[in-house]
Amino acid sequence: MQAPRTIPSLAGALCVLLTATACTSGSGAQPAPHAPKLTLTTPAAGRPLDSVTWNLPMGEPRTLDSAKIADYSPSTVKANLCDSLLRLRPDYTTAPGLAASWKRPDDTTLVLDLRKDVRFWDGRPMTADDVVASLLRQQDPATQGVNTALLATVKTITATGTHQVTVRFKVPDEMFLKSLATSFGTVNEAAYMKRAGRSYGTAKGGLMCTGPFELDAWKPGESITATRNADYWDASLKPKVRKLTFKFITDGSTLTSALLSGQVDGSYEISSSGARALSASSVGTLHHGPSAQTVFIAAIGPGSPLADHRVAQALSLVLDRKALVTNVYAGAARQLKTFNPPLVWEHGDAADTYAKGYDALPDVPEVDVERAKKLVTQADPARRTLNVAVAAGDQQSQQTLTFLQAGAEKISLKLVIKQLQPTQMSGLFFDPSLREGLDATMVLGYVEIPDPLSYAQLMTSPTSPFNWTDYRNTKVTSLLGRAQATLRATDSAALFNQAQALYTKDLPVVPLASPYERLFLNKRLSGAPASFAYLNMPWAAYLGGTGKGTS
Amino acid sequence: MIARFVARRAAALAVTLLVASVAVYGALFLSPGDPATLLVGGGKEPSPGLLKEIHRQYHLDDPFLESYWRWLSGIVRGDAGESLSYQDSVTHLLADRAGNTLFLIGYAALLIVVLGVTAGTVAALRGRLADTTVTVVATTLMAVPVFVMATLLIWLFAVRLAWLPAYGSGSGFTGRLEHLTLPAVALAASWLAYVAQVTRSAVRAELVSEHVQTARSRGIGERLVIRKHILRNASAPIASVAGVAVAGLIAGSAIVEQAFGLNGVGALLVQSAAQQDLAVVQAVALLTVVAFAVINTVVDVVTAALDHRVPWGGGR
Numbered sequence: 001m002q003a004p005r006t007i008p009s010l011a012g013a014l015c016v017l018l019t020a021t022a023c024t025s026g027s028g029a030q031p032a033p034h035a036p037k038l039t040l041t042t043p044a045a046g047r048p049l050d051s052v053t054w055n056l057p058m059g060e061p062r063t064l065d066s067a068k069i070a071d072y073s074p075s076t077v078k079a080n081l082c083d084s085l086l087r088l089r090p091d092y093t094t095a096p097g098l099a100a101s102w103k104r105p106d107d108t109t110l111v112l113d114l115r116k117d118v119r120f121w122d123g124r125p126m127t128a129d130d131v132v133a134s135l136l137r138q139q140d141p142a143t144q145g146v147n148t149a150l151l152a153t154v155k156t157i158t159a160t161g162t163h164q165v166t167v168r169f170k171v172p173d174e175m176f177l178k179s180l181a182t183s184f185g186t187v188n189e190a191a192y193m194k195r196a197g198r199s200y201g202t203a204k205g206g207l208m209c210t211g212p213f214e215l216d217a218w219k220p221g222e223s224i225t226a227t228r229n230a231d232y233w234d235a236s237l238k239p240k241v242r243k244l245t246f247k248f249i250t251d252g253s254t255l256t257s258a259l260l261s262g263q264v265d266g267s268y269e270i271s272s273s274g275a276r277a278l279s280a281s282s283v284g285t286l287h288h289g290p291s292a293q294t295v296f297i298a299a300i301g302p303g304s305p306l307a308d309h310r311v312a313q314a315l316s317l318v319l320d321r322k323a324l325v326t327n328v329y330a331g332a333a334r335q336l337k338t339f340n341p342p343l344v345w346e347h348g349d350a351a352d353t354y355a356k357g358y359d360a361l362p363d364v365p366e367v368d369v370e371r372a373k374k375l376v377t378q379a380d381p382a383r384r385t386l387n388v389a390v391a392a393g394d395q396q397s398q399q400t401l402t403f404l405q406a407g408a409e410k411i412s413l414k415l416v417i418k419q420l421q422p423t424q425m426s427g428l429f430f431d432p433s434l435r436e437g438l439d440a441t442m443v444l445g446y447v448e449i450p451d452p453l454s455y456a457q458l459m460t461s462p463t464s465p466f467n468w469t470d471y472r473n474t475k476v477t478s479l480l481g482r483a484q485a486t487l488r489a490t491d492s493a494a495l496f497n498q499a500q501a502l503y504t505k506d507l508p509v510v511p512l513a514s515p516y517e518r519l520f521l522n523k524r525l526s527g528a529p530a531s532f533a534y535l536n537m538p539w540a541a542y543l544g545g546t547g548k549g550t551s
Numbered sequence: 552m553i554a555r556f557v558a559r560r561a562a563a564l565a566v567t568l569l570v571a572s573v574a575v576y577g578a579l580f581l582s583p584g585d586p587a588t589l590l591v592g593g594g595k596e597p598s599p600g601l602l603k604e605i606h607r608q609y610h611l612d613d614p615f616l617e618s619y620w621r622w623l624s625g626i627v628r629g630d631a632g633e634s635l636s637y638q639d640s641v642t643h644l645l646a647d648r649a650g651n652t653l654f655l656i657g658y659a660a661l662l663i664v665v666l667g668v669t670a671g672t673v674a675a676l677r678g679r680l681a682d683t684t685v686t687v688v689a690t691t692l693m694a695v696p697v698f699v700m701a702t703l704l705i706w707l708f709a710v711r712l713a714w715l716p717a718y719g720s721g722s723g724f725t726g727r728l729e730h731l732t733l734p735a736v737a738l739a740a741s742w743l744a745y746v747a748q749v750t751r752s753a754v755r756a757e758l759v760s761e762h763v764q765t766a767r768s769r770g771i772g773e774r775l776v777i778r779k780h781i782l783r784n785a786s787a788p789i790a791s792v793a794g795v796a797v798a799g800l801i802a803g804s805a806i807v808e809q810a811f812g813l814n815g816v817g818a819l820l821v822q823s824a825a826q827q828d829l830a831v832v833q834a835v836a837l838l839t840v841v842a843f844a845v846i847n848t849v850v851d852v853v854t855a856a857l858d859h860r861v862p863w864g865g866g867r
Contacts, residue, residue, distance in 0.1 A: 059822075062636055144601050202638050220637050221648060221814040222720070249718060249812045257705045257717040258812065264718075423827045426588040430602060434585075 035331055036288040038516060038530075040090040045527035045544030051243040052525060052543060055255055055267040060221065060248040065201025066186035067138045067145035072269060072535070077224055077246055078183060080540040082209035085112060085131065086181035087538075090531040091347040092292065092450045094181045098126065098210065099165075107172040107487060108155075114163040118233045120189045121214045128159035133190035147184040150176065153484075172485045174492050175451050182448045182536050212239045212541040223247055232541075240527075240544035252395075259283065259520055266525065268534060270518040272330045272396060278520050288332055289517035289530030290343040292447040295333075295400065297388065297440050298509040299469045300428070304439035305381035307469040311413070312507040314379070317365050317372035318407030325513055328399045333513040337361040338504050339445070339459060340452040341514045343532065348450060350493035357497025361504050372411045385414040389428065389441040392419040397442040400512060429466065443509075448536060453483055453496055460503050471508045475499075523548045556855070560848045567844050568837070575836040576619050579829050586635050586827035587611060609635055609829075622833065632830035636823070641834045645816060651720045652804055652815035654727050658735035659742075660797045667743045667796075668789060671750025675758065676777065685751065689744035697803050701737040701810035708733055718812035734811040738803050742796035749792045753785035760784075787857045794850025798843050 061074035066082055069075055087097035099112040118126040135157050138145040153173040160166040167176070179185065188200075192208035199205030203218035210233065213226035224246040228239040247264060249255045256274045258264040260283055270278060270286065279286045297315070299306035306312050325333045338361060345354040386408070390397045398417060405415040418438060420428075427434045428441065447455045457480050458464050462472040479499035486492040517532045527542040528534070587605040606612050610621070625632055631641035674685035695703075709717035721730030757763055758781060766776050805817030812818075816835055823831035 062638075141601070141604075144604070199638065204639060219647070219814075220639060220644060221819060247719070247812070251809055251812065253702060254705070254718050254810060254812045257710050258719075260710045261713060261717040263709075263716055421582075421827075422825045423582075423586050423588065427585045430588050431585055 035334070036516065038288050038290050040289060040531045041529045041542070042285075042287055042519070042521060042526050044542075045240065045525060045546055047545030047547055048240045049242065049525060049543070049545040051245065052241045052265045052540070053245045053247060053263065054540070055247045055249050055258065055264045057250060057252075057255055057267055057269050057271070059250045061224075063201040064207055064215070066134075066183040066188065067143050067147065068201065069183045070146045073248075075183060075535045076268060076539075077226075078186070079211075079534070079536055080213045080244070080538045081207060081211040081215055081226060082183075082186045082188065083118075083211050083538070084181055084183070084185040084536070085114075085187065086177070086185055088181045088450065088533050088536040090289075090529040090533045090537070092343050092345075092531070092533050093347050094178060094450060097181070097185075098131070098187050099180070102177065104487065108169040110167040110169070110177060111160070112165045112167070114165065115233060116163050118210050119231060120192075120208050120210050121229060122189070122192070122208060124189065124191075126187060126189075126210055127162050128165045130190045131165045131187050132157050132159050133193065134186060134188045137193065138184070147179075150179050150184050172487050174487050174489070175449060175453055175484055178451045179449045179454070181450060212237060212538050213244055216243075221248070226540075234541075237538065237541045239541045241540060244540050259522070262522060265522040266520055266528070268517065268519050270520050272328065272332070274520075275330055275332065275518055282523075284520055284522040287519045287521065287530040289519060289532060290341075291515060291517040291532040292341050292343050293444060293517075293532060294336060294339045294341055294446075294511055294514050295397075295442070295444050296339055296509040296511045297404070297442055299440050300389070300435050300438050301432075301468050302470050304469065305379075305383050305386060305413075306440045306510075307471075308379045308381060309507045310375040310379035311381055312510050314372040314375040314411055315404065315408060315413070316507070316510050317368045317375070318410055319404055319512065320367050320407065321364060321513065324400060324403050328396060328403065329513060329515055332518060333515040335364045336511050336514045337364055338500060339509055339511045340447060340455050340500075344447045344450060344452050344455070345493070349489035353490045353493035353497065354452065357493070357500055360497070360501065367407070369410050376411050376413065384412060385416060386439045387416045387418050387437060389418050389420050389425065389438045391425045392421055394442075397444070401442060404512075435468065444515075446532065446535075452500075453480060453492070456480055456496065456499060456503065457484075459508055460499075469508070471506070473502060473506055476503045476506075557848075557852065560851065564844045564848060568840060571840040572623065572833075572837055573619070575833055575840075576622065577615070579827065579832060580615055582827060585611075586829065605635075609633070611829075622830075626834070626837070631834040634823070634831045635828045636826050637828075637831075641830045644819065644831065645834060645838070648814055648816045648819055651727075651731075651813055652808070652817060655731050655734055655738065655807070655813065655815060656797070656800045656804055658728075658731055659739040659800050660793075662735055662739040663743045663746050663796050663800075664793050666739075667746030667793070668750050670743075670747040671789075672754055672782070674747065674751045675754035682751070685747060689747045692740045692744035693748075695741065697737060697741065697806050698810055700740050701734070701807060704733045704737050705811070720813045720815070731813075734807045734813060737810070738800055738807045742799060742803075746789070746793055746796055750785065750789050753788045754781055757781040757785050787854050790857055791850060791854045794846055794853070798846045798850075801839055801842050801846075 056073040056076055058072040061077055063069070064074055064078050064081065066078060069078055084097050085099040086094045089095055098115055098118060100115045102110060102112045104110055114126070114128060114131065120126060137143050138147050139151050153169050153171055153176065155168045155170050157165065157167050187210065189208035193200050196205040201207055203220050207215045212229050212232045214229050216225040216227045218224045226244045228242050232238055249258060249264070252271050252274050255264070255267065256277050259267065259278060260281055262283055275286055301307070306315070321335045325331060325335065337358065342358060345351060388401055390401060401415065401417050408415045424434055458466065460471060460473065460476050460480070461467060462477065476499045479495050483492045483495035483499065486495060517530060519528065519530045521528060524546055525543055526546045527544045528539050529537065529542065587602050610618055622632060629642065633639065634641055634644055637644055670685050674682045705717050708715045715733050716730050719730055721727045763776060763780050766780050804815065805821050807813070808815040808818035809821055819831060820835040823835070
């Protein structure tokens with residue numbers, strides 16, 4: 001589910017917003033001209049490597065405590081240190097993780113059978129008690145966790161054996177199991193967490209997990225170092241890299257120089273400007289992968305002219321998405337009919353059903369100024385100025401808005417770009433007074449749970465904390481609720497499709513593009529997944545040497 | 552006399568710091584946005600009371616005077632509070648980074664003083680070619696902003712030639728020397744040029760002065776004339792401008808630390824300011840003011856010592 005980000009260096013993924021989208025149509029899943037080739041993973045690598053230096057372009061994590069993680073940097077690190085009950089695969093399907101298998105004796109019971117051969121870094125065996133403690137602490141307000149909503153349908157979570165955990169639900173919930181593949185399902189050592197208390201997961205408090213790498217040192221501002229876990233339980237995934245050092249270079253040109261000079265070996269989330277320099281270099285390879293990210297623009301309050309779906313539609317009609325993809329994303333993005341990128345469902349259980357639903361949505365619209373003009377006249381907003389918030393320094397969003405600005409001008413809408421500092425931007429989600437004078441915001445969000453339902457609820461539910469326009473469509477809410485309570489994948493997908501068709505028409509948010517994942521690897525290494533799924537899988541355990549290069 | 556002079560400067564320093572501390576503290580109070588929201592994982596439903604709890608923990612809602620007093624009395628005891636984003640003591644955060652920043656500033660200061668004074672002196676004494684070269688180079692360097700200089704240096708020496716690292720602080724003395732050379736050059740460049748120009752004019756002014764002509768006419772060796780008569784008398788303005796340059800480095804270091812990905816106090820300030828990490832910004836801002844004021848005071852004392860025309864009681 002979650003998470004949008006408005007501010008690159010900001011953690012919090014803050015941003016999700018409101019409503020629904022609809023209009024966009026167009027060429028759906030069609031790649032842009034000169035689109036790069038997408039791969040799920042880079043070629044497998046065999047050789048061991050002594051050390052790898054990796055960058056976190058969104059900056060230093062604030063914590064690695066899985067209960068509090070909702071952003072790029074902490075997830076990128078944590079995924080290699082701490083295992084989840086289920087593991088996400090590069091194609092966004094799930095596989096067994098610390099839970100070896102599971103069964104549902106009835107619709108409201110889920111029994112997880114844990115692996116018996118797993119030890120924490122300190123040598124203690126992982127038991128059901130650690131799993132129960134890890135899940136339940138996320139419910140405790142003192143934890144300040146970000147996943148409490150995922151526990152809403154849960155009645156009890158108990159250890160029913162040394163290596164068995166039973167979850168009982170108030171109502172059936174098809175999403176819960178899938179969410180165990182994200183940081184929500186991470187298992188931490190109960191005794192260690194208790195000892196560390198509030199500082200668990202910070203540079204001071206440390207971590208105790210079972211992952212392929214162990215947290216070695218965290219020098220605030222400087223680096224996080226992880227070393228190979230020699231006793232890792234998954235024999236097929238024994239890390240080939242002995243030492244993994246994470247750096248926090250947020251400045252795009254500094255990062256590009258560091259990669260070009262070989263001082264840093266690789267990074268995910270390479271920016272468009274960095275990509276131009278890196279793709280031409282012989283130092284390494286720029287890989288493109290499918291992504292679960294979407295960029296959209298969302299109204300910020302019921303008084304916003306954009307809250308009128310005719311204005312939203314008009315704006316969508318004047319945006320030249322082809323030019324946007326080519327010029328702002330250097331071709332590394334696709335146009336989408338809705339805010340849920342297909343990677344989320346296209347390889348999963350009910351892929352065919354979801355695909356049918358997506359295909360049935362109206363195409364991404366071609367630019368149609370006349371129709372847009374008519375819509376604006378019909379809507380006749382009293383105010384024809386849209387103040388759009390964007391994080392100061394977020395160049396990609398500003399360029400995107402400049403495109404939108406040009407289109408809006410043609411239909412006599414004035415789009416004013418308001419740059420906000422990080423605390424103002426994050427505050428938008430909590431403090432209504434900060435939204436005054438603003439009409440919309442740009443969001444880069446991503447879908448973590450491999451289920452389109454999670455994101456749809458976030459964008460459309462009347463109780464969603466990000467529904468600032470009071471968007472409500474009772475049919476959508478009821479269909480999504482029923483989809484979640486339906487355990488048979490194809491039936492759930494069919495209900496989701498019905499909801500999607502409705503909210504896509506209402507256009508609660510205007511999807512602009514879905515940027516591809518961009519990964520740069522120095523030529524001396526290979527093996528890392530190129531898909532956005534890296535965020536929730538131990539990607540560094542796949543890394544190894546190619547025998548080329550020396551840097 | 553010198554004691555009185557220093558005492559007066561110290562008193563002025565204390566007043567400056569007090570005023571600055573109120574200004575620094577107050578400015579952050581007035582800035583919009585709630586730093587606590589950055590700590591709440593975004594995109595996910597905020598649990599009720601979470602922000603309130605953070606506010607309570609970090610005293611974000613206390614009235615100005617109360618929190619200012621808590622802060623000031625803490626500083627006096629050596630406790631600058633706890634960073635909101637790092638959840639670590641500010642003193643600890645600063646101690647970790649101070650080494651890098653001091654090394655960088657020291658390195659740049661050395662470059663400015665040694666190279667700037669040498670270049671200026673050479674330009675003044677060594678004929679037209681040297682003079683033209685130094686003037687042209689200096690004028691160019693003065694016109695290049697620090698961040699542009701940083702980009703150029705990285706591109707040429709780190710990416711193209713691969714002589715020096717592109718980013719990072721390094722460890723140990725040689726590691727730091729290697730990592731901080733480009734940043735120090737970027738930071739020093741325009742100040743170096745400035746010092747060279749001032750040195751050049753100061754030396755030139757001395758060259759044509761009466762006492763130098765007299766010394767020469769007495770047949771004193773040229774070397775001695777340059778050392779004893781020219782450089783010594785030119786040293787007061789040079790020391791004064793070098794002091795200003797070094798103080799200026801403190802402000803410039805933040806830009807350079809960002810550009811070279813250095814883990815220093817300046818980079819910490821930039822990052823903390825964006826996140827409204829009050830305790831950190833206040834501590835770093837205060838530290839900067841202290842450093843500035845102390846350097847200026849030292850420069851005044853040194854200038855006065857070098858140049859007896861400046862009276863000790865005097866009104867600067």
